[in-house]
Amino acid sequence: MNQDTATPGSVRPGGRTARVRESVLRAAGxxxxxxxxxxxxxAEVATRAGVGKTTVYRRWRTPAGLVADLLxxxxxxxxxxxxxxxxxxDLLANARLVAHTLNDPRQGRVFASLVAAATCDPATAAALRHFYDARLAEWSPCIDAAVARGELPPETDSRAVLSAVSAPLYYRLLNTGDPIGDDAATTAAEAAALAARAGLFTR
Incomplete structure (x- = not known):
């Protein structure tokens, strides 16, 4: 793939280029x-990262390009x-990881900003979907293993189960503002597990 025609952020760099990417994405976040x-x-991202503006515009092109690579x-x-x-x-570990991320002063605000932007910017929406697809794919083996152990019915939809874990935690972040404590994470994990065992997430 030619770097000049590649999708912004799709070329994985090394050496100095990797350090530039790290600095730019930290500044963007x-x-x-x-x-x-x-x-x-x-332009402000470039200033904060200590790199030339042309570097940022040439590689990432737009705010959406920065967001895609950040995700x-x-x-x-x-x-x-x-x-x-x-x-x-496994579901409790997943819920606690989501809660920890959303409670982080920086990461929580980043996700809130991205979700808000995704409602009106198609490129950001696509980048956010790609991020969640990657995370769901990473955690899907937990559901497959539960099916193999006989804890869940065959044909359980792993994405649906995992989405049920994180959805109430994001609702707290984006809608109610209620604390996302360990009690909330535990309730989300146990509710999803109970529903999954009852066969509510079978395909």
């Missing part, structure tokens, strides 16, 4: 957390799925 997507200015990096560096040996344990 900081700006998102502080001001939201509407104020994600590539790619977040997916790449997220923790792998748990393997506790039980459905409840």
């Amino acid at each position: 900081d700006l998102l957390a502080e001001r939201g997507f509407a104020h994600l200015d590539p 790619t990096e977040m997916a790449e560096t997220s923790l792998p799925h748990a393997d506790t040996g039980s459905l409840r344990g």
Whole structure:
């Protein structure tokens, strides 16, 4: 793939280019957390990252290009799925990871900004879907293992189960503002496990 024609952020760099990418994406994330997507200015990102504006515009082109690569990096560096040996344990680990991320002062604001931007910016919406697809694919083996152990019915939809875990936690972040404590994470995990065992998420 020619780097000049590639989708912004799709070329994985090394060496100095990797350091530039790290600095630019850190600056982009900081700006998102502080001001939201509407104020994600590539020129300001370049200034904060200490790189030339032409570098940012040439590689990422637009705010949406920065967001796409930021989400790619977040997916790449997220923790792998748990393997506790039980459905409840794995879903609880997933819920606690989501809660920890959303409670983080920087990451929580970044996700809130991205979800808001996705409602009106198709490129951001596509990048966000790609991020969640990657995370659901990473954690799907937990559901497959539960089916193999006989904890869940055959044909259980792993994506539906995992979405049921995170949905109430995101609802707290984006709608009610209620605390996302360990009690909320535990309730989300146990409710999803109960529904999955009852066969509510079979295909």
